Amino acid sequence: MAREQWGTRAGFILAAIGSAVGLGNIWRFPYVAYENGGGAFFLPYLFALLTAGIPLLIMEFTLGHKYRGSAPLSYARLHKKAEWIGWWQVAIAFVISTYYAVIIAWAIAYTYFAFNQSWGEDTGGFLMGEYLQRIDLSGGALGEVGSLVPGVFIPLLVVWAVTLGVLFKGVKRGIEMANRIFIPLLVVMFLLIVIRAITLEGALVGLDAFFAPNWSEIMSPGVWVAAYGQIFFSLSIAFAIMITYSSYLGKKSDINNNAFITGFSNSSFELLAGIGVFAALGFMATASGVGVDEVASAGIGLAFVVFPEIINTFPGMNGFFGVLFFGSLVLAGLSSLISIVETFVAGIQDKFKLSRTKAVAFGGGLSAVISLLFATQGGLFFLDTADYFINQFGVALAGLVSVIAVSWFIRKLPELQGHANGVSDFKTGLWWKVCLSIITPIVLGYMAIQNTITNIT
Numbered sequence: 001m002a003r004e005q006w007g008t009r010a011g012f013i014l015a016a017i018g019s020a021v022g023l024g025n026i027w028r029f030p031y032v033a034y035e036n037g038g039g040a041f042f043l044p045y046l047f048a049l050l051t052a053g054i055p056l057l058i059m060e061f062t063l064g065h066k067y068r069g070s071a072p073l074s075y076a077r078l079h080k081k082a083e084w085i086g087w088w089q090v091a092i093a094f095v096i097s098t099y100y101a102v103i104i105a106w107a108i109a110y111t112y113f114a115f116n117q118s119w120g121e122d123t124g125g126f127l128m129g130e131y132l133q134r135i136d137l138s139g140g141a142l143g144e145v146g147s148l149v150p151g152v153f154i155p156l157l158v159v160w161a162v163t164l165g166v167l168f169k170g171v172k173r174g175i176e177m178a179n180r181i182f183i184p185l186l187v188v189m190f191l192l193i194v195i196r197a198i199t200l201e202g203a204l205v206g207l208d209a210f211f212a213p214n215w216s217e218i219m220s221p222g223v224w225v226a227a228y229g230q231i232f233f234s235l236s237i238a239f240a241i242m243i244t245y246s247s248y249l250g251k252k253s254d255i256n257n258n259a260f261i262t263g264f265s266n267s268s269f270e271l272l273a274g275i276g277v278f279a280a281l282g283f284m285a286t287a288s289g290v291g292v293d294e295v296a297s298a299g300i301g302l303a304f305v306v307f308p309e310i311i312n313t314f315p316g317m318n319g320f321f322g323v324l325f326f327g328s329l330v331l332a333g334l335s336s337l338i339s340i341v342e343t344f345v346a347g348i349q350d351k352f353k354l355s356r357t358k359a360v361a362f363g364g365g366l367s368a369v370i371s372l373l374f375a376t377q378g379g380l381f382f383l384d385t386a387d388y389f390i391n392q393f394g395v396a397l398a399g400l401v402s403v404i405a406v407s408w409f410i411r412k413l414p415e416l417q418g419h420a421n422g423v424s425d426f427k428t429g430l431w432w433k434v435c436l437s438i439i440t441p442i443v444l445g446y447m448a449i450q451n452t453i454t455n456i457t
């Protein structure tokens with residue numbers, strides 16, 4: 001059977017942007033930038049985007065387009081001994097999917113709570129107490145794996161029904177169609193919140209804190225590592241995803257331009273989120289008479305504790321803006337989850353010559369079942385562990401291995417570049433090879449060593 005294909009170029013770009021724009025943009029980027037030099041962070045960040053983000057995106061798009069396979073198949077066609085790199089990345093994608101789904105489920109529940117702020121005044125107590133029913137995150141709750149948390153269980157079923165439903169329909173009628181709806185809607189909803197946020201009292205205090213450049217910081221290696229780490233996670237590279245999506249491109253699709261468009265759209269969304277989040281934090285800090293530093297945070301705490309609090313104190317239309325915020329998380333998250341699940345679905349589909357239906361039912365089904373564990377009280381403990389493990393060991397190392405293999409062992413950079421330049425308007429030159437064979441391996445190698453040292457000590 002012929003390989004499926006995107007309907008249009010825009011459809012592919014929207015899907016790639018949909019994968020990139022996710023929870024990482026909304027709750028990770030603003031805090032990472034703030035903690036690592038504020039306005040000064042943009043220098044290492046842009047450097048990382050141009051030396052690693054976009055060059056690697058071009059590499060992954062090229063692998064998928066040239067070899068027309070899921071990540072394991074594309075790596076196998078690149079070199080018969082390289083297939084395992086693809087499987088490693090697929091394995092990372094699989095683990096991420098199991099807990100990414102749970103967070104989207106929480107966001108669905110909170111979209112519902114947002115209507116009349118049923119999280120109450122003590123939003124932290126509500127999350128850990130009523131909503132998650134006093135889970136002992138420090139462990140020791142494993143004995144309660146059997147007891148489901150109903151407020152998580154049903155939204156989680158919704159998450160999987162949508163994701164698997166989309167994937168059953170295939171590349172064009174499923175993935176492309178879903179992103180055509182989700183991404184424009186997400187942009188409009190998110191813009192509305194950002195516009196409202198920057199007109200709140202105290203917004204400027206927050207923006208000042210966010211953009212104030214701390215130039216002395218950018219000499220520290222940690223800041224550069226943070227910039228590269230953010231770019232990798234945020235662009236969904238080294239997760240096999242972009243290889244999978246580009247394997248559905250038509251023969252004559254432009255690769256280099258598509259990579260630039262995807263990279264810059266993702267970064268624009270991050271900047272937008274930074275502005276929105278810090279404007280809102282400035283409002284909250286001002287209202288409660290504390291410094292921005294005291295309310296700034298990231299991750300689950302920012303989204304499910306601080307934001308509900310901000311929405312409680314909103315000067316009107318609280319429900320509306322609450323729904324917009326959590327609705328945005330849901331849309332950004334779902335379009336990313338779809339891409340993660342498609343990655344291992346495509347992997348097993350190619351390997352075992354399965355129909356899409358069977359591969360989705362088996363691969364997606366397995367992830368869904370495992371993720372249900374995270375909807376139990378004991379399972380939530382694993383959520384933290386899985387996230388930590390993936391970010392510490394998985395990503396930098398998988399990225400490192402793939403660039404070194406392609407540029408130094410298999411030595412295919414010139415051939416891949418020729419392929420990409422052959423179909424692209426904009427041609428890459430020496431910088432592309434230098435970035436992938438020298439700069440990126442050095443930075444990723446440093447990150448991998450750093451991670452190992454901090455984990456051992």
Ligand code: PHE
Nearest residue numbers: 020022023024025234236336
């Ligand atoms: N890029 C997504 C984000 O910024 C996260 C993601 C990671 C998506 C890995 C798919 C794979 O949130």
Ligand code: NA
Nearest residue numbers: 020021022234
């Ligand atoms: Na992102």
